[in-house]
Amino acid sequence: MENVDHIVHARWLLPVVPRDTLLEEHSLALRDGRIVAIAPRPEMAGLFAAPAETTLAHQVLLPGLVNAHGHFAMTLLRGLADDHALMEWLQQHIWPAEARWVGEEFVRAGTRLAIAEMLASGTTCASDMYFFPDVVAATVIETGFRAQIAFPVMDHPSAWAAGAEEYLAKGLQVRDDYRGNPRLSFAFGPHAPYTNGDAMLARIAMLAAELDAPVQMHVHESAGEVRDAIAQHGSRPLARLAALGLLSPRFQAVHMTQVAPADLELLARERVQVIHCPSSNLKLAAGFCPVHALGGAGINVALGTDGAASNNTLDLFAELRLAALLAKGSSGDPTALSAHAALRMATLGGAEALGLADRIGSLEPGKDADMIAVDVRRLGCQPVYDVHSALVYTASGAAVSHAWIEGRELLAGGNAGALDPERLHADAALWRDRIAAR
């Protein structure tokens, strides 16, 4: 008998790897935050002993979801100005609110709220792109969450930095300060092709290659962006980024609603990661990311909620359902993005996009125990013929009963100090009153 820290028994276990596998009445043993073994329940009893066991009699145990694109602190701007045209929304509502209010306290409160919402709805790893990444890093550490922090770089000044040079210098400093923390990774976050000049983008390409670091960027979010770029640079944004040396498997292209044949070829050749944000793309009428065609070309696609100002929820189960439905509707093919494929996109696809697939994204011995339990007993999920279908088409974040990161159970109060609901509510009310009074 081998000693482990914890054994979890599950009605269903959906490991994601091997593909399309569903195990019934299996158990998972973990030690030092990692998965040691997965086996049928009776077999496990003879192999491992643990001081703690958890029985999930009605739940599906699966890898925690990966939200590959977001702006955490924008939770505080959730619902501030909906149903507006994009430029009016940005110029008259979001940017003025950010210019007036964004600072360390805002980012701390908004990031805590985002992490609490994501954990409660089954996300155990997410990517952030926002100001004060130092505050975000500290908040991720204190809450037990796992994140990729894409520190922003752009020409526009903010409360955090005056221009691209300062963003870059400060971002690299935060990366240095937190390097080595197993739950944090850092990416360059040049905001978009149109907010950064060629020289800075070429420099980021060089630095990212030297440091073997990811780069996350909003690319081809709308037809207007592509049209303007052709007028200004004589080429589509993706082609310009390729010429500047930015494209690689470490490059995370967010949105990609405009994909011409030449774009598809570039994405496939450079093995770029695409991050699909269906709610945000619909809400801002940006366009449809052709996930079915991208998948067919062998391109990895991950899923993101975007910020809460343009979604407005960080519940990745809502995004999962929408992605599966929208892939069918926009391609005209009802077999596009099956429930199996959508679940892979929201777990291992996300881990691959963020360069973390060696540690998370599936339940396999040796990987970190980042996992969630989803209860499909709710009447709206019944009957269950196919667990994949039930998770994608009928579940929601509200059905998540447990979330573990590195084996630590966070939903049951493992981070109650940092994510005390009373304080989160009070902070949200405080910021709403300030911002609404503007």
Place this chain on the structure above:
Amino acid sequence: MENVDHIVHARWLLPVVPRDTLLEEHSLALRDGRIVAIAPRPEMAGLFAAPAETTLAHQVLLPGLVNAHGHFAMTLLRGLADDHALMEWLQQHIWPAEARWVGEEFVRAGTRLAIAEMLASGTTCASDMYFFPDVVAATVIETGFRAQIAFPVMDHPSAWAAGAEEYLAKGLQVRDDYRGNPRLSFAFGPHAPYTNGDAMLARIAMLAAELDAPVQMHVHESAGEVRDAIAQHGSRPLARLAALGLLSPRFQAVHMTQVAPADLELLARERVQVIHCPSSNLKLAAGFCPVHALGGAGINVALGTDGAASNNTLDLFAELRLAALLAKGSSGDPTALSAHAALRMATLGGAEALGLADRIGSLEPGKDADMIAVDVRRLGCQPVYDVHSALVYTASGAAVSHAWIEGRELLAGGNAGALDPERLHADAALWRDRIAAR
């Protein structure tokens, strides 16, 4: 002081009429199942006395949602066969399962499950189109629910009727048997243009006009349907229905994903009701109903989930969010179908479509007290800048705390006998085992 049966105090009250109104700290008095008055809380205290009061300290009180199109008993086929092409789905999975299993017991169990799911997620009135409408009617009565029953008429035989003549005769009999019940209304339900001949459709048009009864029908669900009809009849289905005398304000056209300029003109001229089912249309890759253009032409649009086999949830809050997002994405206009407009569509728009707007769909003195309370305290809804936005973009059926029909509180156990969760679970499991073993 006037005596009433019940007073409800709400943090927010969203009456739908007058348009775009949100009342804070108001109270609603009801007697004999009807709304008597709405007033600011302090004012109400001096006017009415009631033996029972309910305080909704954190909730929004609004009209119960109206699900204008569904096939209740298909809850038992939820998730049976997802991610298939439409004809394969119908011919190899859904129709064989229905042919083998549909009967009185199936319809009773599936209808109870549907009503339990709808009530729990904020729907207080829904339309059904399925076999054994007599069983559906009895189940609606026993559960305290409110429904329009569109009894099916079509050429194809089923366990309930052998052909169109028998469907019609039996449907009219059920209508007679239950006429006068205030929570039931009946519509003719000729399934689709392609499953009914001209003679029967003309007869239904005449009968419906004589009885002043609604007609609900799947119309222009997909491009293929329109194409085939042109090949067979030489005209688009809607034009054929117009020629047969079916179009009127009592006609409910479900789906309408294919709307040519001539169709739009016909719908507007005949003041037809359109019922939009966004999840089902996406999932089956049927097309996009142009709700923004329909609204612009003055056509009333209601919202429906369709059956649970093609959605797979009956949570109208999910449909509400999707409708608001998809209207923007498919029209290219981020101001299309605002949160205010979407909420009106899911309440008063539904009531108008079903011909029930004199009794439900808004909170106004004299109307029936069909209403729900939604709790927006969940962290994923915080902060709340705009209650309409919070309800549409961040809430879900799981946030519904109360549901009343004719003033009777049903979620708190007012129908526990008919909708006992243990029995619903047992029945769902029983049918799943039977059907999966086929």
